[in-house]
Amino acid sequence: MRRTPHLSALLAVTACTLTACAWGGDQDAKDVRPPTAPRGITVQAGSATTAHVMWNQATDDTEVTGYDVYRGATRVERVPGGKHMVDVVGLKPSTTYTFTVRARDAEGNVGPAGKKLTVTTPAAAAADREPPSRPGSPRGAVEGSRAVTLFWGASKDDQGVASYEIYQGTSKIHSVGGSERQTLVTGLRPGTDYRFTVKALDAADNASPASRAVRLTTAAGQDDGRGTAPTGFRAKTRLADGAYYIDLAWTPPRTGGAVAEYEIHLDGKNATSLVFGGTAPRSKATHSFYVGRKAGDTHRVKLRAKLPDGTWGGYSPERTVTTDRRP
Template sequence: MRRTPHLSALLAVTACALTACAWGGDQDTKDVRPPAAPRGLTVQAGSATTAHVMWNRATDDTGVTGYDVYRGATRVKRVPGDKHMVDVVGLRPSTTYTFTVRARDAEGNVGPAGKKLTVTTPAAATADRRPPSRPGSPRGTVEGSRAVTLSWGASKDDQGVASYEIYQGTSKIHSVAGGEHRTLVTGLRPGTDYRFTVKALDAADNASPASRPVRLTTAAGRDDGRGTAPTDFRAKTRRADGAYYIDLAWTPPDTGGAVAEYQIHLDGKNATSLVFGGTAPRKKATHSFYVGREPGDTHRVKLRAKLPDGTWGGYSPERTVTTGR
């Protein structure tokens, strides 16, 4: 006599046929995709023996849990995923170093290295124990809802100021060279009160007293970053050697320092990055690039600047040009 299988057994077999059973099917898919490379790396020598490394947040399908900072081929720092800057200490004076950063996710996947940057530490000061004077008269200007411009009076030091450190409350958020007395701070929240101070650092790692605080409140709502965008942006086409080019001209954004890198956006896509070698222009910048050989082609173009803290500023107004006109 044949027996009919029990209903629950039939349901179990059917469920295993349609889904993955732990005792016979596929296991949960493991995350094997590494995070993207961190972008926007900046490196500033803080003193004769330190360097301040900053980068933008990397992306990952399951989330970045940490970053590895490399000096050459050696990992020198490991920081959590919510941190995007670090001070590297124990360097040698008058020495050039190369830094890069990799991102990690929860499964231990390590992404590719970001852009490599070099920095040269200043010469050491002999038996220097005297700190720089307190930076003078900090001032600030709100640049919309997500950025502020800070400026301060120069500090004095018997051996020279190597860098200035900018603090938001008690947290160090930025560092600039000793010859700079102005900077743009981005990545802030709309409608928020902030308290900034500045300290000067010499080559021997002596820190000055903090400047008096400057308090600023970012604008409410959202903006498009116009306060950080290039201005007086112009574009035109020209023909040379049987090909067409787009000539660009603009005024760099006022960041307190030279802007060395820009991103050109052409016809709705990021076309290329422009990096000025040597001394980057501060008052007027120009660039020309190839777009093809056919007349009558219409193109839309705009650009944005990489700011001192490694983030991208707002886009310039978009211009439309047509080859052969």
């Protein structure tokens, strides 16, 4: 049968509709899905006029190309996708600020805001031009293949030290409060040599000379993060008013600061998040939670800590407990 030009064109259009021709279909689909919200956001006042903001990498179906840092509702910094920290400058002394971070992709899709955190800058010191003294020589301990703990001696300053800045080579990687003398550095590579130094900063942004360097080599291969895990972890069941509870006790990991948040896993699943209000325990921590009213149930429990840089540490050893009828 001879096809008319009109019929041939109609068949061509129909075929392209069914097979998604190159000049029409999925190849031209636009990325409309935004990145996820950044997690693990931390904020530390660096001086009377600066704040150090850090976060964990967000995820996207294509690629995260940048991050927007907000002070309240105002965007104050834009950084590339490979960077996960920034110093926000131009703040006012003795002022409380709220910060958050949003991720964006190449199509301009902006994801939801991460957790909002507040920080209060210290008071300014009038006409302070004297920098803090050089921090005492640092030393370190390797915590497996991906983390190290750093320790250093205190700096002296006529107005007080506001913060300590940690450098890996020439790059600033972390900041802690002026009362701290140690910190945990995570996100390192296995079997790699690192060089760390420390600087002290006062409220007037005067920086001390860099400390002497400490060189550390992370362990080769992979590990389970035990170097960043809580230690001395114990668990037991308790019967009270006809209900069973699991009582936990542990020693927080050494991080250079108080650990306020933990994640508790029960029987292979995330059971609950524990956040200490007020002053978080540094030497011994305890917690109790409800598991039901049935005797003879066996449970497996472990926990991990959220570290100062916003990442999760390694899990504690898993403990197995069984509910029984004894009071």
